[in-house]
Amino acid sequence: MDKMQTDILIIGGGAAGMSAAMSVAENSNLRVLIVDDNPTLGGQIWRSEMGKIKSPEAKKLIEKIEQNEIEILNKAQVFAQNDEKSLLAETPNGAVQMHFEKLILANGARERFLPFPGWTLPNVFGAGGLQALVKSGLSVENKRIVVSGTGPLLLAVAEYLKSKGAIILLISEQTSRMKLLKFGLGLWRIPKKFFEAIKLQSKLQRTVYLTNSFVIKAEGKENLEAVNIVQNGKNRRVECDFLACGFHLVPNIELALMLGCEIMDGNVLVDKFQETTLENVFCVGEPTGIGGVELSLTEGKIAGLSAIDKKEKAKELFTQKEKLQRFANALNETFSLRDELQSLPNEETIVCRCEDVTFGKIKDFNSFREAKLQARCGMGSCQGKICGSATEFLFDWKNESVRPPIFPVKLENLVD
Ligand SMILES: Cc1cc2nc3c(=O)[nH]c(=O)nc-3n(C[C@H](O)[C@H](O)[C@H](O)COP(=O)(O)OP(=O)(O)OC[C@H]3O[C@@H](n4cnc5c(N)ncnc54)[C@H](O)[C@@H]3O)c2cc1C
Secondary structure: OEEEEOOEEEEOOOHHHHHHHHHHHHHOOOOEEEEOOOOOOOOOOOOOEOOEOOOHHHHHHHHHHHHOOOEEEOOOEEEEEEEOOEEEEEEOOEEEEEEOOEEEEOOOEEEOOOOOOOOOOOOEEOHHHHHHHHHOOOOOOOOEEEEEEEOOHHHHHHHHHHHOOOEEEEEEEOOOHHHHHHHHHHHHHOHHHHHHHHHHHHHOOOOOEEOOEEEEEEEOOOOOOEEEEEEOOEEEEEEOOEEEEEEOEEEOOHHHHHHOOOEEOOEEOOOOOOEOOOOOEEEOOHHHOOOOHHHHHHHHHHHHHHHOOOHHHHHOOHHHHHHHHHHHHHHHHHOOOOHHHHHOOOOOOEEEOOOOEEHHHHOOOOOHHHHHHHHOOOOOOOOOOOHHHHHHHHHOOOOOOOOOOOOOOOHHHHHO
16 A cells, blocks of 8 residues: 655635635745645635636635645545554555654545435535536536525526526525525625625526525436426426536544534534644634635645644634624524425435435434434445435434445555
8 A cells, every 4th residue: 555644735626725724835934735635736616617716716726725835645545543543544556654753634525415305316515516527528508407405506507507508597595585694794804705795696697596486306317407496385387307406514533523523503613723623633624614715725724733732823813703603693694494395305305315215214213323324324435415404404413433444445445
């Protein structure tokens, strides 16, 4: 097995991880290694399009990283801990053992999916998932698409798909107009966000945007043919080719859990310096709570400085972080899920799609563990990453036990 040695190991090459790496490189001579499972740096928001990064901000950051000789290991997924100071990642060339002095977790978030009748039909996608597929070559030209769920990601995805020739039939947002209005009015405090919102709105000017609205059913014989949408108690049926559907984001906490970091309210618990409850293990960006790209960048800077003991310099960023945290709190409050979404699945609706476990089979259990042991819910290849957050919303079950490997791994990489 290949071995790598570094001073600061960063898991995740998105905004938070890259910002942490630069913060270390600009303020010390320590070795930094970024490990990421994608083929290029950028994370979710700056995901490359056919290998090319489009965002000028991301390009600048990546250029700086290259100039500072920060080591990068792409296409490498961290799946287990080797010992207190080393982790294991799977790469196309086999497993790699990465030894470090300090660790920064910057491994982002994923979309939340909620089950409703028909959600597993072909051509029903996660909103961010469809965007990622288009970035890697899927054509959506002239496809009729409904975008549904909740969160600012819906707008970003709709705008992106439209720019690629898709016909966006409508965006259906579950939150209320009042909540959105309140959130919009608060945006002036963060001018960058304010102008971004205006730009997005002007690009989506003629697109129907429904609030208080959600998909209750997806229909089709073999593939998706139509969705049923409800708004203020009124139903409508919309024929479409694709449904892009996501219910905001869920922090990726499995890696932190596996290491033994404390979790609070579904987020990795960190102090003001981004240090977790484990000494010399820091966490930044979405795993500490969904907050958007600016907060990820700021937390990255703080963690980088803290990891090299430049705590006074890190403190200078606290006010900025607090301001962004207030924005994040407002974001999460605005897009919190309405209770009606809990009653979308019927007896036959699949909840755990890896193991084909239906709502009817698990609804009478008392915990995720019970559903796992008795009905195999969460026992498939995603290890409960999808149904875990769905059942947390549906039944208030916690799924906070992880077992390595945290991702499916080739047997040969486990036994080496
Ligand atoms: C699917 C999706 C699409 C999004 N699209 C947009 C968008 O279009 N516009 C927008 O404003 N915001 C978008 N966001 C939100 C955006 O991700 C955040 O606002 C912010 O950029 C998060 O930065 P981050 O560095 O914390 O995380 P991320 O950008 O998610 O970076 C984390 C990185 O860690 C990698 N990683 C995770 N686990 C491992 C592991 N075990 N081993 C190795 N690597 C690992 C991930 O692949 C990823 O590259 C999206 C989020 C998601 C989940």
